[in-house]
Amino acid sequence: ELSYYSIKELVGEGRWRKKKDKEIRNWVDQKLNSEGMEEARNCGKQLKALNFEFDLVFTSVLNRSIHTAWLILEELGQEWVPVESSWRLNECHYGALIGLNREQMALNHGEEQVRLWRRSYNVTPPPIEESHPYYHEIYNDRKYKVCDVPLDQLPQSESLKDVLERLLPYWNERIAPEVLRGKTILISAHGNSSRALLKHLEGISDEDIINFTLPTGVPILLELDENLRAVGPHQFLGDQEAIQAAIKKVEDQGKVKQAKK
Numbered sequence: 001e002l003s004y005y006s007i008k009e010l011v012g013e014g015r016w017r018k019k020k021d022k023e024i025r026n027w028v029d030q031k032l033n034s035e036g037m038e039e040a041r042n043c044g045k046q047l048k049a050l051n052f053e054f055d056l057v058f059t060s061v062l063n064r065s066i067h068t069a070w071l072i073l074e075e076l077g078q079e080w081v082p083v084e085s086s087w088r089l090n091e092c093h094y095g096a097l098i099g100l101n102r103e104q105m106a107l108n109h110g111e112e113q114v115r116l117w118r119r120s121y122n123v124t125p126p127p128i129e130e131s132h133p134y135y136h137e138i139y140n141d142r143k144y145k146v147c148d149v150p151l152d153q154l155p156q157s158e159s160l161k162d163v164l165e166r167l168l169p170y171w172n173e174r175i176a177p178e179v180l181r182g183k184t185i186l187i188s189a190h191g192n193s194s195r196a197l198l199k200h201l202e203g204i205s206d207e208d209i210i211n212f213t214l215p216t217g218v219p220i221l222l223e224l225d226e227n228l229r230a231v232g233p234h235q236f237l238g239d240q241e242a243i244q245a246a247i248k249k250v251e252d253q254g255k256v257k258q259a260k261k
Contacts, residue, residue, distance in 0.1 A: 044075025
């Protein structure tokens with residue numbers, strides 16, 4: 001008989017950009033905006049309605065991921081649950097593209113190239129250089145001086161493949177053993193670190209991952225077997241119509257907006 005190991009819950013970060021700010025930020029540490037905080041609270045309310053009780057929470061070291069987890073735990077009345085943060089759950093590092101306007105990039109490079117940089121498995125953007133306006137803000141941040149790798153070994157640009165390669169050791173050594181102990185885990189990560197982990201657990205192909213989009217601030221339920229592979233496809237929890245609209249919103253980022261006639 002197949003035994004189900006714990007339910008693992010993934011939550012993409014809530015919205016954090018100002019509405020008029022279409023810049024790619026990723027490793028630039030931004031706070032949740034009011035809409036993002038509301039998304040996180042709603043996520044917590046949904047999980048509470050489903051009677052979720054978590055044993056451990058894992059986040060990235062980015063403020064918006066940690067804050068999302070705090071707000072969810074607050075709604076659940078489970079603020080006491082231990083939270084552990086690692087850079088290995090950070091969003092994908094977009095290198096030299098950080099700080100660029102998404103729409104302008106689409107105009108300059110074409111929507112397909114921007115889509116490959118943002119969504120494909122093994123296309124890596126140009127690396128960030130020391131002259132980049134956000135370089136020192138990222139690499140002088142104290143959080144990156146206490147990582148499990150030296151500062152000069154942290155990524156300066158990543159594809160989704162790179163994200164999965166730096167995430168897997170943390171999954172295998174830290175999170176997976178807790179799941180195997182029967183713990184119910186909440187992971188508050190980001191769009192691409194969540195995509196990378198789901199690719200691994202669900203066996204999504206390199207080709208299909210480009211069309212796999214996650215909405216912000218929506219809880220994702222995944223059940224795992226004793227080999228820590230997905231028992232069935234992941235489930236988005238919540239209003240399915242609203243979730244599809246949220247997915248489209250993410251997919252439309254990096255597209256050239258058509259002028260109204």
